[in-house]
Amino acid sequence: MRIYCLLCLLLSTIAHAQMEIDITKGRESAIPIAIVPFAWEAAAMPDGTDVAQVIATDLDRTGQFRSMARKDLPQMPARGNEINFERWGVYKQDYIVIGRIQQAEAGYRVEFELHNLVKKSSELAFSLPVRPGGFRGVAHQISDMVYEKITRKRGAFSTRIAYITNKRQSNGEFEYAVWVADYDGFNAQWITKDNDPYLSPAWSPDGKKLAYVSFERKEGPAIFIHDLASTQRQVMTAFKGINGAPAFSPDGSSLAVTLSRSGNPEIYTLNLASKSLTQLTRHFSIDTESAWTPGGESLLFTSDRAGKPQIYSMPANGGSPTRVTSIGDYNAGVDISYDGGLLAMVQGNRNVYRIAVLDRQRGGSGTVRLISPGPLDESPSFAPNASMVLYAAREGNRGVLYSAATDGSVRSRLAIADGNIREPAWGPFRQR
Numbered sequence: 001m002r003i004y005c006l007l008c009l010l011l012s013t014i015a016h017a018q019m020e021i022d023i024t025k026g027r028e029s030a031i032p033i034a035i036v037p038f039a040w041e042a043a044a045m046p047d048g049t050d051v052a053q054v055i056a057t058d059l060d061r062t063g064q065f066r067s068m069a070r071k072d073l074p075q076m077p078a079r080g081n082e083i084n085f086e087r088w089g090v091y092k093q094d095y096i097v098i099g100r101i102q103q104a105e106a107g108y109r110v111e112f113e114l115h116n117l118v119k120k121s122s123e124l125a126f127s128l129p130v131r132p133g134g135f136r137g138v139a140h141q142i143s144d145m146v147y148e149k150i151t152r153k154r155g156a157f158s159t160r161i162a163y164i165t166n167k168r169q170s171n172g173e174f175e176y177a178v179w180v181a182d183y184d185g186f187n188a189q190w191i192t193k194d195n196d197p198y199l200s201p202a203w204s205p206d207g208k209k210l211a212y213v214s215f216e217r218k219e220g221p222a223i224f225i226h227d228l229a230s231t232q233r234q235v236m237t238a239f240k241g242i243n244g245a246p247a248f249s250p251d252g253s254s255l256a257v258t259l260s261r262s263g264n265p266e267i268y269t270l271n272l273a274s275k276s277l278t279q280l281t282r283h284f285s286i287d288t289e290s291a292w293t294p295g296g297e298s299l300l301f302t303s304d305r306a307g308k309p310q311i312y313s314m315p316a317n318g319g320s321p322t323r324v325t326s327i328g329d330y331n332a333g334v335d336i337s338y339d340g341g342l343l344a345m346v347q348g349n350r351n352v353y354r355i356a357v358l359d360r361q362r363g364g365s366g367t368v369r370l371i372s373p374g375p376l377d378e379s380p381s382f383a384p385n386a387s388m389v390l391y392a393a394r395e396g397n398r399g400v401l402y403s404a405a406t407d408g409s410v411r412s413r414l415a416i417a418d419g420n421i422r423e424p425a426w427g428p429f430r431q432r
Helices: 002-015 049-059 085-089 133-153
Strands: 019-023 033-036 037-043 065-067 093-106 107-116 121-130 160-168 174-182 189-192 198-203 209-216 222-227 233-237 245-250 254-259 265-272 275-279 287-292 300-305 310-315 331-336 344-350 352-359 368-370 378-381 390-394 400-404 411-416 420-426
Touching: 033 049, 037 121, 049 065, 049 093, 049 133, 107 133, 133 174, 160 198, 174 198, 174 209, 174 344, 189 209, 198 245, 198 420, 209 245, 222 245, 222 254, 233 254, 245 287, 254 287, 265 287, 275 287, 287 331, 287 378, 300 331, 331 378, 352 390, 378 400
Parallel strands: 033 065, 033 093, 037 093, 378 420, 400 420
Antiparallel strands: 019 411, 093 107, 107 121, 160 174, 160 420, 174 189, 198 209, 209 222, 222 233, 245 254, 254 265, 265 275, 287 300, 300 310, 331 344, 344 352, 352 368, 378 390, 390 400, 400 411
């Protein structure tokens, strides 16, 4: 919704920190699991990270798990032989995660176990090295392993997100920044700042680069690719008019972009090796916000060619677009799940904009689920395992981030301390 509206505004113009988590809902059918506080068996606690609490929050945010309240835990075992299975049977928990933190030669060691309380069996036992300051990352790794063991699907808790902030400075000017953080908003680091806006961060498939739009050039907006390790940046397009909505192809060889170099916003692909451009759409409407299908054979995009914004699909090498969405007067800003079975988009109705998920999976009914309340929700981005959707919302005068379980059963707010946060993008899995 934001990108589409900004492009409308641009056409008119050209022609003339750390976050907190608040889980707001839950679902009764979620898998009940007990996460016991990890026992400290080391000389000192290096930081205040509650490993068990991080794991519980991770799992709860997916909507697939429901962790037991700590005050209700009947016992605090640290090892498998300490679990009283008969006692736990009264509490109707399916699984239990236990662990301990020990001193190690290079710092610390976190040992954890996953047990099936129904079968009274050990499912997983692992030991992870950790240095001071790294406990939160290790907790996410444990969450990933527990999630994958139980669901048979890779966890996305060790991934990263990107987003944009703007904040008014003491001199009255705004400072804009592009940030990268852990999936839950912790360990945030800005990668570039300026007094002019940034838009549309997009991850490369390997997670090593970000593409984004910057207005720092006096000539107008330009698309940059930013190498996160080297901090080197390269201008990819800087044509007169709109340079917007970059999206990496699944193989990382191309960038889909929106350009108005011909006078109207159209979809192009840019070959990153040869820098050659291919124009894909030719229409008097606004065509923008491309998203690649997982195999790279097609592009979905937003267009108002039918009078109001809707989602269309076309072959990645060009061709006649076909309309994808038919429910609702406004559908824009599409993102696609890793398997192509789910589409997340902004759906508008009477000036209320909510995040909707369209189920296109095999055997699915093609129905649309609204997973956010509005009224100004935007920029949906799937977790790489499609368990959650990240999106931006407004609360009063402040922009915030939410994640929502794909079925809408759980919403979690990630609120920035000051300034506005918007346009999130969920990064890919980290390489194993």
